[in-house]
Each structure stands twice: as structure tokens, then as C-alpha cells.
Amino acid sequence: MMSVSWTTKTDEFVQVLNEEGKVVNADWLPKLSAEQLRELMHRMVFTRIWDQRAIKLTRQGRLGFYAPVSGQEGTMIGSEFATTKEDFLLPSYRDIPQAVWHGLPMDQAFLYSRGHQHGGQIPSDVNVLMPQIIIGAQIVQTAGVAMGFKLKNQKNVAFTYIGDGGTSQGDFYEGLNFAGAYQLPAVFIVQNNQFAITVPVALQTAAKRLADKAVAAGMPGIQVDGMDVLAVYAATKQTVDHAREGAGPGLIEAITFRYGPHTMAGDDPTRYRTKELEEEWQKKDPLVRFRLYLEQQGLWTPSDEEAVIEEAKTAVNEALAKADAVAPMTVESLIDSMFDQLPSDLLAQKAEFVKKEGN
Numbered sequence: 001m002m003s004v005s006w007t008t009k010t011d012e013f014v015q016v017l018n019e020e021g022k023v024v025n026a027d028w029l030p031k032l033s034a035e036q037l038r039e040l041m042h043r044m045v046f047t048r049i050w051d052q053r054a055i056k057l058t059r060q061g062r063l064g065f066y067a068p069v070s071g072q073e074g075t076m077i078g079s080e081f082a083t084t085k086e087d088f089l090l091p092s093y094r095d096i097p098q099a100v101w102h103g104l105p106m107d108q109a110f111l112y113s114r115g116h117q118h119g120g121q122i123p124s125d126v127n128v129l130m131p132q133i134i135i136g137a138q139i140v141q142t143a144g145v146a147m148g149f150k151l152k153n154q155k156n157v158a159f160t161y162i163g164d165g166g167t168s169q170g171d172f173y174e175g176l177n178f179a180g181a182y183q184l185p186a187v188f189i190v191q192n193n194q195f196a197i198t199v200p201v202a203l204q205t206a207a208k209r210l211a212d213k214a215v216a217a218g219m220p221g222i223q224v225d226g227m228d229v230l231a232v233y234a235a236t237k238q239t240v241d242h243a244r245e246g247a248g249p250g251l252i253e254a255i256t257f258r259y260g261p262h263t264m265a266g267d268d269p270t271r272y273r274t275k276e277l278e279e280e281w282q283k284k285d286p287l288v289r290f291r292l293y294l295e296q297q298g299l300w301t302p303s304d305e306e307a308v309i310e311e312a313k314t315a316v317n318e319a320l321a322k323a324d325a326v327a328p329m330t331v332e333s334l335i336d337s338m339f340d341q342l343p344s345d346l347l348a349q350k351a352e353f354v355k356k357e358g359n
Contacts, residue, residue, distance in 0.1 A: 013255075014235050015225040019284055021292025030234045034299055040081060040229055041294055042308050044073040044287050047097045049312035050106075051260075054113075057320070058264040064114040067094040068260030071227075072191055074286030075254040076161075077101070078232030079189050082240055083159060088127040088145050090138040090160040093263075094191075098161070099128045106319035107326075116329050117337050136162065136171030139188060143175045146184035146249070157243045159187040165196020167210050173217075176251065180217035183248035187239050188214075190251065191226065193258040198272040214251035226254030227284040230293075257281040332357075 018024045032040075051070045058066045069076060072094075080089070080098040089095075089102045096109050103126035112119030112131060120130040129145075132138040138160045145158040166172055167190055179186040190211070196204050207213055214221030224235040232254055239250035259281070261267035294300035327333075335342065335350045342350065 013223050014231045015228055016230040017228045017289050017293055021289050028234045038299055043077045045308040046312040047073050049309050050316055053316045066113055067263045071257045071259035074229040075191050075226040075232050075256045078229040079236040082233050082236035087157045090129045090142045091131045092138055092161050093131045093133050095161045102128050104128050107322035110323040117334055118326055135166045136169030139175030140171050142186050143178040146186035149185050155244050157185045157240050161189045161191055164192040164201050168204055176217035179249040180219045185243040186249040187243055188251045190253045191256055192253055193256050197262045211253035219249045221251045223253045226256030227286045229286055229290050
């Protein structure tokens with residue numbers, strides 16, 4: 001796999017597979033086993049089915065806040081797959097698939113969507129922070145976690161995601177600047193899905209490439225085809241490996257497209273995206289492209305895909321049932337979860353609520 005200088009930016013657009021599933025740039029073709037290639041496809045198909053089911057559950061009122069991901073699986077799955085479970089993920093609200101593949105139980109992801117406190121009680125052996133709602137806050141937090149790794153001389157990397165619109169937030173620049181100034185083991189992945197909710201990229205920034213925003217922070221910025229899971233994996237793996245070995249942070253801009261609405265909270269993409277644009281990006285579907293490649297390699301069949309579809313449906317149903325079985329959140333339980341030993345003011349508040357409920 002090609003190696004890019006870690007001291008300068010690259011103007012290259014990294015792509016491995018074209019829309020027909022043909023290798024167009026062997027220099028970036030990652031060395032993955034047949035098992036690993038199949039696992040990438042497994043995770044993308046699983047995530048697509050899970051996303052479709054989650055959208056329906058939201059419409060039924062069985063989930064709370066949900067941000068669709070179909071179309072972005074190549075970026076999400078390919079990048080997380082390039083990390084290790086010892087690396088620390090700081091997700092945004094759309095990055096639930098990466099959090100689950102990194103170890104967060106799916107039932108907790110559902111509870112997070114419902115606003116239940118247990119959704120944010122991450123297991124101690126899972127290196128994932130609670131998904132961030134505040135736009136850009138995860139960038140600053142990633143720099144902080146990476147600083148901790150550096151101070152402890154740990155060979156771990158902190159990695160995070162942000163949308164194209166989020167790169168115009170002050171936290172984005174502050175986090176990148178801090179990581180660059182201290183040469184921290186951090187990887188920042190921009191999921192450029194063309195629209196900051198409803199605003200096209202060209203209207204919310206004058207930057208020609210979001211990857212170029214890395215230059216002022218003293219780190220390399222790589223632009224990659226986000227609909228090509230192999231290209232995303234290759235670019236992320238190289239960036240993560242360099243950061244892990246002390247070469248400093250890096251930024252990856254993945255050019256992708258979100259097929260559904262920004263969130264299920266009333267957004268209607270037909271009001272700001274044309275039918276022609278939708279059709280253009282449907283032809284770039286990351287699942288279709290990678291499926292064609294694997295079929296050409298004799299590594300994927302329709303029966304393989306059907307098995308994953310059924311597995312995903314079962315997993316979602318089981319996770320939903322587990323989430324449904326969790327006791328509803330109360331004010332008292334919320335207060336109890338805030339500190340190991342409650343301070344006097346919270347003890348007083350808790351007693352007040354208990355008294356009111358008793359009446």
C-alpha cells in the first residue's frame with residue numbers, strides 16, 4: 001500500500017475501486033485477507049439493514065433521536081475497521097454504527113436514542129465515549145484523550161468524526177490546532193456528505209477541499225472516496241499507524257453521501273436535493289461497488305448476503321427487546337448515577353423528589 005509523506009499535505013484523491021468494482025489504483029489497495037474482506041461486507045450489509053429498521057422504529061415512536069446512515073457505510077465501516085479496540089472512539093450523534101462495531105452493545109445504542117441514562121453508561125472495557133450532540137465538541141475531546149495517551153506513552157490513538165458543516169465550527173479549529181501543536185496521536189475523519197443539513201458545502205465554506213483545513217494545524221490532510229470502503233480503510237490505516245508511532249495527527253476527508261434525511265426529526269431532503277443528484281449518488285452506492293468487487297474475487301454470493309440480512313434483523317429485534325426490558329428512567333435514578341457519593345445538595349434534591357412521588 002502506498003505511503004504518503006507525513007510532513008506535507010497531498011492533493012491526491014484516494015480511490016481504489018470504481019463504480020463497477022474494478023481496481024483503479026493498486027498502489028492504495030490494502031493487503032486484507034479474504035476473511036477480512038468478507039467481514040467488511042458483512043458489516044456494511046448489517047449496518048444498512050439495521051439503519052432501515054431503525055428508521056421504521058423511529059417512525060413508530062419506539063426510538064427517540066435517530067440520524068440515518070445509509071450511503072455512508074463505506075466511510076463508517078472502513079475507517080473503524082482500520083483501528084484497534086484499544087484505540088478510543090469519540091463519536092458524533094450519527095456515528096452509532098462505529099460505536100457498536102467498536103464494542104458498544106446495540107441495546108445501549110437504542111437506549112441512548114431514547115435519552116435513557118443507561119445508554120450512556122459505557123462498559124468499562126469499551127473505549128467509546130457517549131455520542132456527542134454538540135457540533136464539534138468531540139474534536140476538542142479527541143485532542144484531550146490523545147494528549148492523555150501521549151503523556152502516558154501509550155501506543156493508542158483517539159479518533160473521531162464530524163460532518164462537512166461541522167468543520168466550520170470553532171471547536172473544530174481549536175481541536176485540530178491543539179492536536180497539531182502537541183503532535184498528538186489523533187485522527188480526525190470528516191464525513192463530507194455534501195450538505196450541512198440543508199446547506200451545500202460551497203455555501204458554508206470557501207475551502208475547495210475540507211482536507212486542506214488540516215494544513216494550518218500542521219498535519220496532513222487526505223481526501224478519499226468515501227463510497228469506496230477499501231480506499232477509506234487504506235487512508236485511515238495509514239493515518240492511524242503514523243499517529244500511533246508518534247508522527248502526529250492527521251485529517252481524512254471522505255467524500256460521501258447520505259441517502260436519507262439528516263435526522264428523523266422532520267428533515268425533508270427533497271427540499272434541498274434534486275432527484276438528479278440523488279440518482280447520481282445512488283450509482284456510487286458503497287455496498288453495490290464492494291459487492292461487485294467481492295463477487296469478481298469469488299468471495300461473496302447472494303446466499304451470503306441473505307444470511308447477513310437475517311442476522312441483522314434478528315440482532316436488532318433482540319437488542320430492542322433488551323432495551324424495552326430496562327426500567328424507565330426516574331429523577332432519583334438519574335441523580336444516583338451522577339456521583340459515586342452524592343453531595344449534600346443532590347441528596348436534598350433526591351429526597352425532595354422521593355417525597356413528591358410519595359404524595
